[in-house]
Amino acid sequence: MTATTVLNADLHCHSLVSDGTLAPEALAARAKVNGVELWALTDHDEIAGQQRARDAALALGLPWLSGVEVSVSFAGTTVHIVGLGFDVDDPEFVAGLAATRGGREQRARDIAAGLARVGIEGAYEGALCYVSNPELISRTHFARFLVETGHCHDTHEVFRKFLTEGKPGFVAHRWASLGDAVRWITAAGGAAVIAHPGRYKFTPTEEYALFTEFIAHGGRAVEVVTGSHTPAEYAKYADMAIEFDLLASRGSDFHDPDESRTDLGALPWLPGKLAPVWEAIEARVQRA
Numbered sequence: 424m425t426a427t428t429v430l431n432a433d434l435h436c437h438s439l440v441s442d443g444t445l446a447p448e449a450l451a452a453r454a455k456v457n458g459v460e461l462w463a464l465t466d467h468d469e470i471a472g473q474q475r476a477r478d479a480a481l482a483l484g485l486p487w488l489s490g491v492e493v494s495v496s497f498a499g500t501t502v503h504i505v506g507l508g509f510d511v512d513d514p515e516f517v518a519g520l521a522a523t524r525g526g527r528e529q530r531a532r533d534i535a536a537g538l539a540r541v542g543i544e545g546a547y548e549g550a551l552c553y554v555s556n557p558e559l560i561s562r563t564h565f566a567r568f569l570v571e572t573g574h575c576h577d578t579h580e581v582f583r584k585f586l587t588e589g590k591p592g593f594v595a596h597r598w599a600s601l602g603d604a605v606r607w608i609t610a611a612g613g614a615a616v617i618a619h620p621g622r623y624k625f626t627p628t629e630e631y632a633l634f635t636e637f638i639a640h641g642g643r644a645v646e647v648v649t650g651s652h653t654p655a656e657y658a659k660y661a662d663m664a665i666e667f668d669l670l671a672s673r674g675s676d677f678h679d680p681d682e683s684r685t686d687l688g689a690l691p692w693l694p695g696k697l698a699p700v701w702e703a704i705e706a707r708v709q710r711a
């Protein structure tokens with residue numbers, strides 16, 4: 424029998440409904456071509472692309488799970504919680520996501536004001552040129568504008584110089600609480616997943632608190648193999664999944680063919696000792 428970890432599941436990526444550059448249909452097609460066997464689109468704080476993703480995936484014979492990546496404030500940092508296999512019509516979750524998106528407009532104006540103070544004018548209007556969903560203006564759209572206008576060579580440099588803590592375009596922001604995000608996802612029938620834990624600059628104590636509080640709220644899984652992790656982090660979070668009795672997830676976090684380091688489906692397998700999240704939510708997978 425083949426281990427269930429050997430499945431080309433890609434359960435984390437973004438479309439132009441948030442800060443990706445491809446349409447849900449184009450992502451489904453790219454996933455299929457790249458050999459993905461189970462796919463979820465996980466736009467930031469937004470599920471407006473889910474129906475399109477589902478229809479496109481099923482038309483291609485690509486098994487599909489609903490998905491989203493919720494922005495959360497925890498221990499003074501932004502943490503991302505992926506939801507998988509939830510009911511996309513759940514009213515409380517839909518309202519919670521709308522509330523989470525709600526602060527982005529003012530935050531974007533504040534980011535632009537910060538950039539104007541260092542001589543970069545018109546960043547709000549500039550970023551908007553890259554936005555497809557008016558409710559979802561993100562730092563990524565500012566980054567694209569700053570690259571296009573020659574302030575930086577690539578989006579990573581923009582984040583480093585302008586958009587992260589202590590830099591002129593950084594704006595502290597209050598997102599959803601960890602408990603709310605996990606409960607919304609869980610009450611809607613889905614599994615909550617800690618996204619790319621290796622990206623947070625937590626102390627071991629803070630990281631332990633994130634994992635224990637996440638589990639206490641009903642969280643089920645952690646991303647182990649993601650485009651955001653190094654091989655050393657695959658090993659670290661595989662061990663932590665076992666230590667905390669969490670299921671494991673796998674996803675590229677693909678945003679754009681040029682910007683993203685990892686393409687859809689182009690990831691190592693989950694380590695065989697882990698229990699994949701897709702096994703636990705098999706009943707939520709939709710097939711043609």
Ligand code: AMP
Nearest residue numbers: 442467560561562563578579582583678
């Ligand atoms: P926001 O939700 O507006 O805070 O934007 C967060 C998004 O910015 C993330 O989902 C990534 O797509 C992108 N991002 C964050 N940090 C970086 C980085 N260092 N380099 C490139 N993109 C980044």
Ligand code: MN
Nearest residue numbers: 437442563678
């Ligand atoms: Mn993003």
Ligand code: MN
Nearest residue numbers: 492503618619
């Ligand atoms: Mn993320």
Ligand code: MN
Nearest residue numbers: 435437492676
């Ligand atoms: Mn993401």
